[in-house]
Amino acid sequence: MARKISKRKQPEREVKPIKERMKIYSGKVLDDKVLEILNWMMNTKKIDSFDFPISSGKEACVFRATRIGADGKPEHVAVKVFKYETSMFKTMLQYIEGDRKFDPRKNKRLLVNDWARKEYSNLQLMHRAGVRVPEPYYLRVNVIVMEFLGEGGFQSALMEQVVLADPQATYEDVVENMRKTFDAGIIHADLSSFNIIIHKGKPYLIDWAQGVERNHPHAEMFLQKDCHNIADFFQKLGVKTSDEEVYRKVTINRKDDDRQERRR
């Protein structure tokens, strides 16, 4: 029988160094509650070590961590920690409004947890629908563990930062992923070259917390904005497209869905 790992000794050994190493970068993001979660993740072997911060944004910090994979070899994972000290509550409410799964009347901490849960469930849905996203592994309160998109230990770059080898092919790939997203009933709602990672030459769509269902009151507006951002980015790289062209390709199956809807 596997020996039960002590839950009391681990904090002394692991949490302190983490706290010391990370506070420089992450401000208040790693509060005691978050450290407890990370510690639980280490005790239960979801992650083996917590490595370094990759990014610190308005609503979340992303870290690289390492776990022992199914084959017994160490592999990197990405850990996204949603901040409680965020100024994004107003924005969050706009997306959560009309989404019956989330109750905006809860306190702010719960709202942030809902936000994390929304990103995780969208990632799961997209992964199953064959949209190219980092594979989601675990959600615990406000912490998501997912596939690390990187090579040689370093994260792959955002589409905004790379020189694309074949802009036309990447454009078609992104639009195809947007179509699959739409067909699965979701609008990303913050899609741009800043939320697409080019990993091993392919675009991966990230950052799904604000994703809404197609029946959200603002779904149409969010979709048009996403299409505009993508059209605009690729037009500047010489791809012949327009907001309308991207929109048409993304929603190409909508009529079929509507017919199905009516038949029910």
Ligand SMILES: Nc1ncnc2c1ncn2[C@@H]1O[C@H](COP(=O)(O)OP(=O)(O)O)[C@@H](O)[C@H]1O
């Ligand atoms: N799975 C991942 N693998 C590697 N890097 C990632 C991953 N997810 C996010 N990142 C990096 O972290 C940054 C922030 O992640 P993102 O989900 O966009 O959060 P936010 O923009 O809300 O801070 C990204 O721009 C990217 O550089």
Ligand SMILES: [Mg+2]
């Ligand atoms: Mg982002």
